[in-house]
Amino acid sequence: MGMVINQFFINISIIFLLMSLTFYVMRTVLPIQPSSPLFVRFWFGVSNGLTAILLTLNAIELGDARIDLRLIPIALSATYAGPFGAVVTLALIFIGRMTLHGMSAPFVDSILMFVVLYIFSLLLSRVPMHRSRGYTVYVGFGALLVLIRVTGSVDAMVFVNVFIPYFLMLSLGAWLCYWGAKKLETHLWMFLLHTHRATVDELTGLPNRYRTLEQMNDLEMSGKPWTLLVIDVDHFKQLNDTYGHLAGDAALRHIGQTLERHCPPGGFVGRYGGEEFLLVIEGCEQAKEVAESLVETVRHTTFECQGEVIPMTVSIGAAVAGHEPSMVVFERADEALYDAKRNGRDQVRFA
Incomplete structure (x- = not known):
């Protein structure tokens, strides 16, 4: 038995x-x-x-x-x-x-x-x-x-x-x-x-801050050269105040989808928070061309809300990663972003 x-x-x-x-x-x-x-x-x-x-x-x-x-x-x-x-x-x-x-x-x-x-x-x-x-x-x-x-x-x-x-x-x-x-x-x-x-960020479907920073850390540990773009939607508060939060959410989805479609192979894009996105490019040779292309693409991509075409632009701060930690690279790119915004927005500035 x-x-x-x-x-x-x-x-x-x-x-x-x-x-x-x-x-x-x-x-x-x-x-x-x-x-x-x-x-x-x-x-x-x-x-x-x-x-x-x-x-x-x-x-x-x-x-x-x-x-x-x-x-x-x-x-x-x-x-x-x-x-x-x-x-x-x-x-x-x-x-x-x-x-x-x-x-x-x-x-x-x-x-x-x-x-x-x-x-x-x-x-x-x-x-x-x-x-x-x-x-x-x-x-x-x-x-x-x-x-x-x-x-x-x-x-x-x-x-x-x-x-x-x-x-x-x-x-x-x-x-x-x-x-x-x-x-x-x-x-x-x-x-x-x-x-x-x-x-995953529920609004845009992109990796959220935690996942994006984790991917940046993985890239840092790999020892490969990489470039970070910190992307901010211009005049986003004004858009929210004028058209409402639903329009603001739609605008963020629009920007997220645009960045995702034009993210170069091997790179990744995520939402850092609010109206700020991060895009990482493996290598640094094409970083300037990619960043300037993104600014131009967003500028010329139509965004419609409530039957009205709303012009949208982004400012980008970029930093090429050296041997410093990823958060130091982020701080340098973020400073470059504020430099771009102080100088009229709708442009790219490198650290």
């Missing part, structure tokens, strides 16, 4: 481990669902297929019988990735079974189970159903197929000693794995959401 329980939890641990790795690797494409991109559903099916093969290799021994819990990854794949995910998982199980056991494996039975489970997943995908209920139906249907398969082929004693423990372990394992998958998916989704909110 103790050995069976030990094998059961080894199997559950295998499922949890591969499921955790799968969700973590796919964390940027969550939630995984039947409408997810094809490559997402494919790799989710592959992961569950590999899990099922490992479960087969680590089958639980009940007397002379060997049982496995591969119905769980099949149900997970069908529930999350739909019929396509299910067929990928089933195909991998079939290939693994033929590879491990050759033609001595029950070939016809495997093909029949493959077809029946796939057709069932197609039919169930057309029925509007909560994911947890769909998962329960998949597990129950798989258990029913196993029951049909063993009925009449084993005596009553073997049935009681093997199928009933199998059904109990399958039910408990299926519940544990679905609960774990749901919690893991929710945790990773919330983590990505909080990471996004902590690093």
Whole structure:
């Protein structure tokens, strides 16, 4: 009894481990669902297929019988990735079974189970159903197929000693794995959401101050030459007072999108705060041309609000990074920015 329980939890641990790795690797494409991109559903099916093969290799021994819990990854794949995910998982199980056991494996039975489970997943995908209920139906249907398969082929004693423990372990394992998958998916989704909110400016969609300074620090540590542009929207308070804060927000989005579109390859742009943006250029050879081009581009890019064309310009302070810390470079660029504003705005000044 103790050995069976030990094998059961080894199997559950295998499922949890591969499921955790799968969700973590796919964390940027969550939630995984039947409408997810094809490559997402494919790799989710592959992961569950590999899990099922490992479960087969680590089958639980009940007397002379060997049982496995591969119905769980099949149900997970069908529930999350739909019929396509299910067929990928089933195909991998079939290939693994033929590879491990050759033609001595029950070939016809495997093909029949493959077809029946796939057709069932197609039919169930057309029925509007909560994911947890769909998962329960998949597990129950798989258990029913196993029951049909063993009925009449084993005596009553073997049935009681093997199928009933199998059904109990399958039910408990299926519940544990679905609960774990749901919690893991929710945790990773919330983590990505909080990471996004902590690093992205909600108004413009650009990296916020924290993320931009972090990128500057990374560039400083790399030892590569780089140039910092501190960009300030001219007369922004006047625009806010005249047209309102909604127009001011739209203007900041407009400037952010313009800077992002014209950011040179290898560089990055972020919002530092208020009407101030930072743009970093790797290298320093083209810095002057890039900065002057940005000033001219903003000047000639039309911004409309409330049916009126509003002229917009920016002032830029630039500093080429030497061996000093990034914040020292920022202070020099910021001083150059104020020099540009004192001298009439709509221009570039280098520190």
